[in-house]
Amino acid sequence: MQHPTIIKPHENIAHAPLEQNGLNSCKTIYLQSTPEELVELALKEGEGVLTDAHALMCDTGTFTGRSPKDKFIVRDELTEDLVHWGEINNPITPSNVAKIYHKMQDYLNGKTVYTRYAYAGADEQFRQPIMATTTQAWQGLFCHHMFIRTEEDELADFSPQWTILCIPEFQAEAKTDGTRQGNFTIIDFSNKKILIGGSGYAGEIKKAIFTVMNFILPVDYQILPMHCSANIGNSLNGQPSTALFFGLSGTGKTTLSADPSRELIGDDEHGWSAEGIFNFEGGCYAKVVNLTMEQEPEIFAAIREQSILENTRFFPDTNKVDFSNISVTENTRTAYPIHFISNACHPSVGPVPDHIFFLTADAFGVLPPLSKLTTEQAMYYFQTGYTAKLAGTEMGINQPVATFSACFGEAFLPLHPKTYTQMLGERLEQSGAQVWLLNTGWISGPYGIGNRIPLAYTRALLHAVLDNSLEHVQFDKHPVFDVMVPQHCPNVPDTILNPEYSWLDPEEYERKAWILKEKFDVNALRFAPER
CATH class of the missing domain: 3.90.228.20 (Phosphoenolpyruvate Carboxykinase; domain 3)
Structure with missing residues (x-):
């Protein structure tokens, strides 16, 4: 079997998680790419355009927000008596999830993906190592911004506890796969996997991990x-x-x-926790409808080179963003690493x-x-x-x-x-x-x-x-x-x-x-x- 070409910034990065999580059939894996590289790749693939502030402006497609009715949790021995099942938490069977996962792996045959090793949780006692894989470069950049970034010396033996596979182009077959329609977000607490398909809205990625933290922190750590x-x-x-x-x-x-x-x-x-407060994320995902420098100077200034804008539009015949334009959605957003806020504290913890x-x-x-x-x-x-x-x-x-x-x-x-x-x-x-x-x-x-x-x-x-x-x-x-x-x-x-x-x-x-x-x-x- 032909192995994928792995493009990475340096040699000393663990490959085992890629193989363990079924990425062998991919044609190319961009592993731990820099923000500059991901912006360049996104532009090359036609995923977005640059604004006058050099931010990357992208569209999320059909979905411009989360789809709560299409979020599922695997119902098994671990979750049966712990999860509050109902309108918020929709169950899906392990067999249906296995079926969808294999279809997603098959879909990746010969495809290019963007993979990132990162963390959720700024407190090292409780942080969760994550491997996030997407088929779109701009979403790879989103993961770079929103998760807590690894240090170079942590990459050689990085071992993710949770894996995310996000394929916006992949559609489930509702009748046979147990979903409501083609798009889905599935959280499997037993196998520590998140599967996202059919939606290009990047907020599904961040809120899926938030849902994970809302389960494991109270149950495992009393946080x-x-x-x-x-x-x-x-x-x-x-x-x-x-x-x-x-x-x-x-x-x-x-x-x-x-x-x-x-x-x-x-x-x-x-x-x-007993010691204090800690951020789960490494970045910010702010709404930008009607954003102005006068009202929100810190957020406005953070929209610059390497930042992402979602579903915004330009003033006619310019590349200057019209933040009042809601022709696509009122839920226009920006994503950027937290250090783009000039007065962000590091690490992201407090008493x-x-x-x-x-x-x-x-x-x-x-x-x-x-x-x-x-x-x-x-x-x-x-x-x-x-x-x-x-x-x-x-x-x-x-x-x-x-x-x-x-x-x-x-x-x-x-x-x-x-x-x-x-x-x-x-x-x-x-x-x-x-x-x-x-x-x-x-x-x-x-x-x-x-x-x-x-x-x-x-x-x-x-x-x-x-x-x-x-x-x-x-x-x-x-x-x-x-x-x-x-x-x-x-x-x-x-x-x-x-x-x-x-x-x-x-x-x-x-x-x-x-x-x-x-x-x-x-x-x-x-x-x-x-x-």
């Missing part, structure tokens, strides 16, 4: 995995102080953690957090811009995972829609949400960390009547917490949600701190607040004990 960003700065006593930012898409998780006055630990995925922020873009306009939570309330709002999305306007309907995603990332939780909620409560009790609810949505009325709270006010509220400016401020209990609301905050008008006072009609405010509270209570019934 709390979290869908959050994190940064670190100095407290008043000069000691490093970590802050966490939980939130669903569009709530400001990436924006608020990219603070020039603090060092970035990571923008999306972290673990909380146990002092402050935790739950971000919500409340389009009903009834939640306070900032409120303090008890541990019990923190567990409730964590398990609730609330934000509000705007309904489609095709028929003139502009009413907000309440959205709940347990632990601010239900789509990535293999275990029951109660598991993660209980772990959070235990860590809050042990650490004494203070949890805050930060509304980055609407004030002075709901969407269509009120206005979105200015980012400058949100940042002022955030900084007031972090520099202890609220330590001697009086807090009042909110009449509907029972959270504690500050009466004053530097650089923020008092009139907007309690939303009841900023509405023209206080009675209408109270009515809308109780409507949202009822939605919270109905959602909480999902987690009520079974009778």
Whole structure:
């Protein structure tokens, strides 16, 4: 049998994992290629074009976001009683996965692939060695950016615990392979494999590994995995102080953690161990719709040579990106290594957090811009995972829609949400960390009547917490949600701190607040004990 041609930057790189994972039939394997090489290969293969900032702009094809209904977990002896099966975690049989895997290996016969050795987890005690193989150079570059990069002296005897095989061009046969349709993401915890096919959306790669970490860290290490960003700065006593930012898409998780006055630990995925916080990733994957230098200078500056842009478009007759153009999707994104953020800390670890922020873009306009939570309330709002999305306007309907995603990332939780909620409560009790609810949505009325709270006010509220400016401020209990609301905050008008006072009609405010509270209570019934 003819062996593949392996193109690599130097001789001292382990080959055994390639053979062990069925890549012998490939024509060419680009192993551990540099970012410069991967950009050149992507351009040569017509996978993308360069922008005026020399970033690589690519399209992801039919799928411009994740396809949650097409993510599967192998149901076997290991996962049968541990995984929370249902709408989020779809089962697939080991025999069907074996069938798909062999078809994917056959598909690679005579093909070119791009393989990378890397890690998930910045804490060396808990990191997971990964081998990621893709059929597209730009996705190989994505893996370079998003995973934690290996040191040269680690490559000679590198032994991956997890392998990823991503073939966007490969389609499953739903009727015989046990999938819903042609595209799929399959996680096999027993064999430690991730199979992705039929989708060119690179976010499937990163979120599959996040799902893996959400299983193995609680089960094997009693570590709390979290869908959050994190940064670190100095407290008043000069000691490093970590802050966490939980939130669903569009709530400001990436924006608020990219603070020039603090060092970035990571923008999306972290673990909380007994020693502190650690990032799972080696890069950032930020939304860029309507991105400007003025609003988000750190992210804007990170889009440069070797960075990736997904599904963006140029201004006519230029190679300058029009970040307001959503003709392909609103989910336009950029991927870059974390050191492209000038104030990123290395390694991506920090001490146990002092402050935790739950971000919500409340389009009903009834939640306070900032409120303090008890541990019990923190567990409730964590398990609730609330934000509000705007309904489609095709028929003139502009009413907000309440959205709940347990632990601010239900789509990535293999275990029951109660598991993660209980772990959070235990860590809050042990650490004494203070949890805050930060509304980055609407004030002075709901969407269509009120206005979105200015980012400058949100940042002022955030900084007031972090520099202890609220330590001697009086807090009042909110009449509907029972959270504690500050009466004053530097650089923020008092009139907007309690939303009841900023509405023209206080009675209408109270009515809308109780409507949202009822939605919270109905959602909480999902987690009520079974009778």
